Amino acid sequence: MSKSEQSKAKAPLLEVKGLETSFSIEGKDYNAVDGVSFTVDRGKVVGIVGESGCGKSVMSLSVMQLLPKGIGKIRNGEVLFDGEEIQSFNEKQMNQIRGKDMAMIFQEPMTSLNPVFTIGYQIEEVLHNHFKLSKKEARNKSVQLLSAVGIPRAAKIVDEYPHQLSGGMRQRVMIAMAIACQPKLLIADEPTTALDVTVQAQILELLKDIQTKNDMGIVLITHDLGVVAESCDEVIVMYAGKIVEKTDVESLFTKPKHPYTKLMMGSIPRLEEDTEKLETIKGIVPSLTKMPQVGCRFANRCPKAMPECTEITPQLEENEQGHEVACLLYETSHPKEGVLG
């Protein structure tokens, strides 16, 4: 093993440092992901939770370099994959690792397949992109993959078109496509939302299976804290483009720190609300153009907000061993040396 390979093996699978991704809206750039850092180790499942619009999908698209061209761009930060800085890769270099070493399951199963190609063709495409395979081998492999994700009559489905399949089926096809080349990293953006509960469990089981077999790292994006508890090792809680809490799954559930996390878990009962609506948080994530630039972005919705919350930007720092939080309730989140903003 050469030296560089050694350092490669030691480096975490995915390391994101200070990632800032912006969208250009009416000529101005707004950060949808604002200084996000985290790592994913081989064989680990990192969950990302947060309300709709908090930047989970944009963050994953940034890692894959699949942002809409001309509108979205990575403004700052580094993405290290397998020890290599990939944010400076060109399209051709990215194409060599996309689909093969890093794969993604998209949130939109209904529209993510090309309507004019058969299911088989679309799975075989990723195989042909990265391996030398005969048509027949690729066909057999795609039937295998379809059965593996629990599609009945896989041999028949390969010749069908996306519109002939239900949303859940299409989601499984997307999963089959993503795992076809046994990637080192799988980003799964709400892979189970289109599926019913029993199928959800099957799919998660399946993902875990492949993961342990191949030592694959998974980024699992979900709204569902049950899914997090079930399948993640570490959890990142995002709010409005920033990470507000980051810890292992156990401490998240036993001692959540950020008020936002607590609200999401419904652990703060509020008198003025009826008990049924416990988990819902009043208000919505601010839109990109209305994002407060100073202070805590959650302040206007936070039941524990203090006057300084709109003036001092909380820092994401370790508060307890392995448990990071960004909230002024914790001394660690106050900026050092009295630096404001």
Next chain:
Amino acid sequence: MLKYALRRILGMIPMLLLISIVAFFLALAMPGDSFSGEIDPNNTDPEYIEEMREKLGYNDPIHEQYFRWVSNFVQGDFGKSTKYQIPVKDLILQRLPNTVMLGVMAMFFTYIFAFSMGIYAGRHPHTKMDHFIGGFNYFLLAIPSYIAGVFAIYFFSFQLGWVPFSGSVDIAVESGTLDYWLSRFYHALMPSLILGALGTATYTQFLRNDIIDNSQKDYVRTARAKGTADSKIYNSHILRNSIIPIVTFLGFDIVQIVNGALITEAIFTYPGLGQLFLTSVNAQDYPTLMTLFVMFSFLVLLGNLIADLLYGIVDPRIRVD
């Protein structure tokens, strides 16, 4: 598919009947009849004319005339051209190959131009070249075919002498030889280029916009996530989707070609059906006119049928059975 096609063809019958009624009454409503202009009323015995009218059935009740015409028509007897004094069938058979050749070549040029420009512009939107293509196409759209035709004849035939300015074939060449076909191709070249180029604009801009639309679709992102090269994404994933609406234009296209042929053939004195139609109007040659009218309408119906069937082939979401 076959069943669907058959059903559609049967469904065309009522339309054709309607068309035949329109054709018949249009001919009736037009001033004069086949005698006007052909016979000098001052030198012919009016009783003789009356006798001939009686003999030819012009005095029969209208519905009888209509049914006679239709029943002859479906048996392939289109009557006799009053101008050329030969069966309309022969007349049309003489001209048809010329128009088909002109139409097919024009369509071919349209597709070549539209696809090369549309695909380029769609893949590189908002670049200088895209703006140039857009401008060029609006220019093509704006010039009427008769002006383009006259200019083309002036430059390429009179000034440069590259191509002939009239006719469909050299008289000197022997029919059926290679030279003969080359000569025909050569004669059809300029009219079809003009006809084809003028039909390009809508296709090009449509294709461009559709490609841009499609390039923002989720399935393109999926293909990129699989590591598929950009060129393949455009030439296979996107184009395959963008062809679908283009195909539905085909029916419309045949109408365009028929329309265009009317004018283009007249300018280039190209002996096709369009030119025949115009001379027949001038000569009040009703048997020929009615036949052409029915034929053109039939072509339009056929074009739509072909477009529908092709639609079912290129778009898997539409399975006709």
